[in-house]
Amino acid sequence: MILRNRAMPWLVIAGLLGAFLAFGCSTHSEHDGHDHSAHGNAANSHTDHAGMDHLTMASSPGAADAPLELQFIDTMIVHHQGALDIAKLAEVRASRDELRKFGAAIIADQDREITQMKRWRSEWYKDAKPAINMDFPGMRDGMAQMDMKRLGELREADFDREFIRQMIVHHSGAVVMSRSLLDKAAEIKLKPELKKLAEAIVTAQSGEIEQMNKWLAEWK
Template identity: 45%
Template sequence: MRVSHLTSIALVSLALAGPVFAQGGHAGMHGDAHGGKGPMSHDTMKSSPNAARAAFDHQFIDTMIVHHQSAIDMAQLVDKRAGHDELKQMARKMMDDQQREISQLQDWKQQWYAGKGDAVNMAMPGMAESMKGMPMEKMASASGADFEALFIDAMVRHHRGAVRMAELAQKKAGHPELKKMSQDIIREQKKEIADMLKWKKEWKLTKK
C-alpha cells in the first residue's frame, strides 16, 4: 500500500504514547515530523494548509482517512482490554471495514488528486467534535468495565462525527463512488452506535 505524506502526518498526529500504538504496527510515530516537539494529541491536530480551498471530494478523502485511522487506533485496544466478546467482535469488524475504506480512499486520491497535496480539513462538520478529547491515555491503562465505558462513549461520539461527515458528502460530493461509500458509512456506523448504546445499558457501564 502506498504510504502518502498525508498518512504519515495522520499517524504522527494520532500518537499519544509510543507503546500504545506500537501494538498496531505504527512504528516511528514520534514528534520528528513536527519539529521534534514530541507526540501530538487529537486535540492539537491541524488542518492542511489551504485545505478549505480544495475540492470537497479531496477534502473528504483526506479528512476521512485521518478520521478512520483514529478509530482503528482506538479499536486496536479492545481485544486485550474489553471483557465482552460482542465488543471485541465489533472492534475487529471496525478495523477491517475502515482499513478497507482507507485503502479505497487512498486509491481514489491517486486517481483524482495525484500531485495536489493534502487537504485534511479539521473544520469539516463532524470532524473536530468527534476527535476532540479522545481519552486514549485513560483507555490504554483501563480494562474490563472501565475500559468498555470509556471506549463506547468515545467511539459513539466518533461514529456520530463520521455520520455527519458522510451526510455532508451525500449533498456535496461530486464522485458517485464517494456518495456510495458515504451511504455505507452512515448505515454501518449508525448500526454500531445503536449496538454500543444498547450494550452500555445492558452491561450497566458507567465511567469512573
C-alpha cells in the same frame, strides 16, 4: 473543547497523510459496503499510528480551498485512523467478547475503506497537497472526545464503558461528515464511488451507534 490552541505543526499533519497515502494502495478490492464478516488479517495491514495525538491535529494549509471530495478523502482517512487506534485496544482489553469482535470488525471495515480512499486519491488527486480539514463538519467533534491515554489506563468493564462512550462520539462525527458530503452531491457532481462510500458509512455507523447505546444501557 477548543483544539486550535493545541494544534501541531502542519508539516507533521502532512507527513501523517503522506504515510497513509503511501501505504498499501494496491491490495484491497473495491469498496462494497461494511461487511463485518471479513476480518482476515486487516488488523495487521494498516499503518501503526497508535501513538498519534488526535487532540492536537491542525488543518493542512489551504485545506478549505481544496475540492470538497479531496477534503473528505484526506480528512476521513485521518478520522478512520483514529477509530483503528482505539479499536486495537478493544481487541486486547475489552472484557466482553462482543466488544472484542466489534473492535476487530471496525479494524477490518475501516482499514479497507482507508485503502480504497487512498487508491481514489492516487487516481483523482495524485499531485494535490494534503487537504485535511479539521473544520469539515463533524471532524473536530468526532475527534474531540478521543483520549488514548485514558483508554490505555483502563481495563475490563471500565474500559468497555469508556471505549463505547468514545466510539459513539467518533462514529457520530463520521456520520455527520458523510451526510455533509452527500448534501453537496448535486452541487459538486460527487463521484458515484465516493457517494456510495459516504452512504455506506452513514448506514453502517448509524447502526453501530444504536448497538453501542444498547450495550451502554445493558452493561451497568
